Amino acid sequence: xxxxxxxxxxxxxxxxxxxxxxxxxxxxxxxxxxxxxxxxxxxxxxxxxxxxxxxxxxxxxxxxxxxxxxxxxxxxxxxxxxxxxxxxxxxxxxxxxxxxxxxxxxxxxxxxxxxxxxxxxxxxxxxxxxxxxxxxxxxxxxxxxxxxxxxxxxxxxxxxxxxxxxxxxxxxxxxxxxxxxxxxxxxxxxxxxxx
Amino acid sequence: xxxxxxxxxxxxxxxxxxxxxxxxxxxxxxxxxxxxxxxxxxxxxxxxxxxxxxxxxxxxxxxxxxxxxxxxxxxxxxxxxxxxxxxxxxxxxxxxxxxxxxxxxxxxxxxxxxxxxxxxxxxxxxxxxxxxxxxxxxxxxxxxxxxxxxxxxxxxxxxxxxxxxxxxxxxxxxxxxxxxxxxxxxxxxxxxxxxxxxxxxxxxxxxxxxxxxxxxxxxxxxxxxxxxxxxxxxxxxxxxxxxxxxxxxxxxxxxxxxxxxxxxxxxxxxxxxxxxxxxxxxxxxxxxxxxxxxxxxxxxxxxxxxxxxxxxxxxxxxxxxxxxxxxxxxxxxxxxxxxxxxxxxxxxxxxxxxxxxxxxxxxxxxxxxxxxxxxxxxxxxxxxxxxx
Numbered sequence: 001x002x003x004x005x006x007x008x009x010x011x012x013x014x015x016x017x018x019x020x021x022x023x024x025x026x027x028x029x030x031x032x033x034x035x036x037x038x039x040x041x042x043x044x045x046x047x048x049x050x051x052x053x054x055x056x057x058x059x060x061x062x063x064x065x066x067x068x069x070x071x072x073x074x075x076x077x078x079x080x081x082x083x084x085x086x087x088x089x090x091x092x093x094x095x096x097x098x099x100x101x102x103x104x105x106x107x108x109x110x111x112x113x114x115x116x117x118x119x120x121x122x123x124x125x126x127x128x129x130x131x132x133x134x135x136x137x138x139x140x141x142x143x144x145x146x147x148x149x150x151x152x153x154x155x156x157x158x159x160x161x162x163x164x165x166x167x168x169x170x171x172x173x174x175x176x177x178x179x180x181x182x183x184x185x186x187x188x189x190x191x192x193x194x195x
Numbered sequence: 196x197x198x199x200x201x202x203x204x205x206x207x208x209x210x211x212x213x214x215x216x217x218x219x220x221x222x223x224x225x226x227x228x229x230x231x232x233x234x235x236x237x238x239x240x241x242x243x244x245x246x247x248x249x250x251x252x253x254x255x256x257x258x259x260x261x262x263x264x265x266x267x268x269x270x271x272x273x274x275x276x277x278x279x280x281x282x283x284x285x286x287x288x289x290x291x292x293x294x295x296x297x298x299x300x301x302x303x304x305x306x307x308x309x310x311x312x313x314x315x316x317x318x319x320x321x322x323x324x325x326x327x328x329x330x331x332x333x334x335x336x337x338x339x340x341x342x343x344x345x346x347x348x349x350x351x352x353x354x355x356x357x358x359x360x361x362x363x364x365x366x367x368x369x370x371x372x373x374x375x376x377x378x379x380x381x382x383x384x385x386x387x388x389x390x391x392x393x394x395x396x397x398x399x400x401x402x403x404x405x406x407x408x409x410x411x412x413x414x415x416x417x418x419x420x421x422x423x424x425x426x427x428x429x430x431x432x433x434x435x436x437x438x439x440x441x442x443x444x445x446x447x448x449x450x451x452x453x454x455x456x457x458x459x460x461x462x463x464x465x466x467x468x469x470x471x472x473x474x475x476x477x478x479x480x481x482x483x484x485x486x487x488x489x490x491x492x493x494x495x496x497x498x499x500x501x502x503x504x505x506x507x508x509x510x511x512x513x514x515x516x517x518x519x520x521x522x523x524x525x526x527x528x529x530x531x532x533x534x535x536x537x538x539x540x541x542x543x544x545x546x547x548x549x550x551x552x553x554x555x556x557x558x559x560x561x562x563x564x565x566x567x568x569x570x571x572x573x574x575x576x577x578x579x580x581x582x583x
Contacts, residue, residue, distance in 0.1 A: 104551055
C-alpha cells in the first residue's frame with residue numbers, strides 16, 4: 001500500500017531534528033522507525049554544496065525529513081526550539097534509477113533476486129536486463145574488453161517510501177549495482193496560507 | 196626488427212608459461228596488513244617473473260582474500276600500480292621496455308643499480324598511501340564472515356621456480372659472454388650467446404608446460420590468448436616503428452628535430468616517455484626515447500658505442516654520461532604504464548579478472564580520475580623534484 005508521506009524541511013541541525021523525532025516517540029509510536037532523515041537514507045534533499053556551506057557556517061543547514069502524512073500535525077504542533085519548519089509538501093512520487101554491469105554468475109544471481117523479489121508496491125520501469133553468454137570469449141578477457149558472461153541492465157524503481165528504501169538498501173549492498181538517490185516529486189504545499 | 200621481436204616474444208612467452216604454472220592457495224582475510232604483504236610480495240616478484248607473471252600469480256589470492264569486503268576496488272587498483280607496473284622496474288625481466296634496452300646493450304643490472312632508489316621511493320609512497328586508504332575503508336567493513344573453511348597458505352608448482360631461475364640465468368649469461376656471431380639466414384648474423392639464451396628460454400617453457408599439472412594452469416585460467424595477442428600486436432609495432440627510430444637516431448638533423456629539441460632534459464624525458472607510455476605501449480615508447488636520447492647526446496655515433504655512454508661516463512673519453520637520461524626514460528616507461536588501463540598489458544588482464552570475480556572496477560576515465568591522477572601523478576611530480 002502506498003502510504004502517503006510528507007516532506008518537511010527544517011532550518012537547523014540534523015542532530016536537532018533527530019532529537020525532535022526522539023521527543024515525539026510517544027506520539028509517533030511504532031511509526032518512529034518509518035520517519036526518514038533524507039540524507040541518511042539517500043533521498044535527494046539539500047544539495048551537497050549547501051551542506052558544505054552550512055558546515056562552513058556560510059549558510060544555515062536545511063534538513064529534509066520524510067514523515068507519514070498522518071503525523072505531520074504532530075510535528076507542526078511540537079515545540080521546535082531552535083528548529084524552524086521552512087517548507088512542507090505532500091510527496092506524490094518517489095523513484096530512483098539503478099544500473100549494473102556484472103560478469104560473475106554468483107553476483108548475477110544475487111542481482112536477479114533483488115530485482116525479482118520486490119518489496120510490496122514497488123515496480124520497475126524501463127527495466128530490460130540483458131544476459132549474454134559467449135564461450136568463444138573465454139580467455140580473451142585477459143587481453144580484450146570482453147567476457148564470456150555478461151549480465152547488464154538499468155531501470156527505475158518506483159513505489160511507496162518504505163518499500164523503495166528497502167529495495168535501495170538491498171541494491172546498495174550489492175557492489176555491482178549503481179544506485180542513484182531517491183528523487184521525490186512534491187505536490188501540495190502544506191504551509192500554504194501560513195503567515 | 197626480427198632481432199628485437201623474436202627474443203622479446205620468446206622471453207615474454209617463457210615467463211608467461213612458467214609463471215602460469217605457479218599457484219598460490221590458502222585462506223587469507225583481506226585486512227590492510229594481509230593486503231599490504233600480498234601486494235609487497237607481488238611487487239618484489241615482478242622484477243623476476245615479469246609484471247604479467249607476478250600479476251597472474253598474485254591476483255587470485257588477493258581477490259579471494261578480499262571477496263567478503265564491500266570496499267575492494269582500491270585494493271585491485273593499487274595491485275595494478277605496484278605489481279603490474281612499478282615492481283617490474285629493476286631488471287630486464289620485469290617489464291618489456293627494459294628487456295628491449297637489454298637487447299640494445301643496457302647491462303642486466305644497470306636498472307637495478309640506477310633505478311632502485313626511484314623504485315624504493317615511489318613504491319614506498321604508493322604502498323604507504325595504499326595502507327592508509329585500506330585501513331580507512333577496512334574500518335567501514337562489517338566483520339568478516341566465519342565460513343569455517345581454513346585452507347593453509349601454500350604455493351604449488353614449485354618446480355617452476357627452477358625454470359624461472361633458468362630463464363634468469365640464460366638472460367644473465369647472454370649479457371656476460373661473447374661467443375661470436377652465427378649466420379641465421381637472409382644475410383643476418385646473430386650473437387651465438389643470444390641464440391643459446393633464446394633456445395634455453397624455450398626449453399624452460401617446454402619443461403614447465405610438460406611438468407606442471409594441468410589443474411594448476413586451470414587454477415590460473417591459463418590460455419595462450421594473451422601471449423598470441425602480444426605477438427600479433429608487437430609484430431605490427433616493431434615493423435612500423437623502424438622508420439620512426441631511424442628518424443630519431445638522426446637527432447637534430449632528422450625530421451623530428453623539434454621533438455629532440457623540446458625533450459632535452461631528464462625531467463622532460465621522464466614525462467614525455469611516461470605520458471606516451473600511459474596511452475601507448477611502454478616498450479616501443481621506451482625504444483623511441485632511447486633512440487632520441489642517443490641521437491641528441493651522441494649524434495651519428497653507432498648505437499653499440501652510444502649505449503655505453505648512455506649508461507654512464509666512460510673513462511678516458513670526453514663524452515658526457517647520459518645515465519640520468521636513461522634513468523628518466525626507464526623510470527617514465529615502467530612507472531607511468533600504471534597511469535591507465537592500456538599503459539601496460541597486465542593492467543587490462545587484472546581489470547578483467549577482477550571484474551569476473553565481481554569487483555566493480557572503474558571505467559577507463561574513472562581509473563584515471565579517481566586513482567591514477569590523485570595518487571600516481573602526485574607521486575611522479577614529487578619524484579621529478581627528488582631525482583631530476
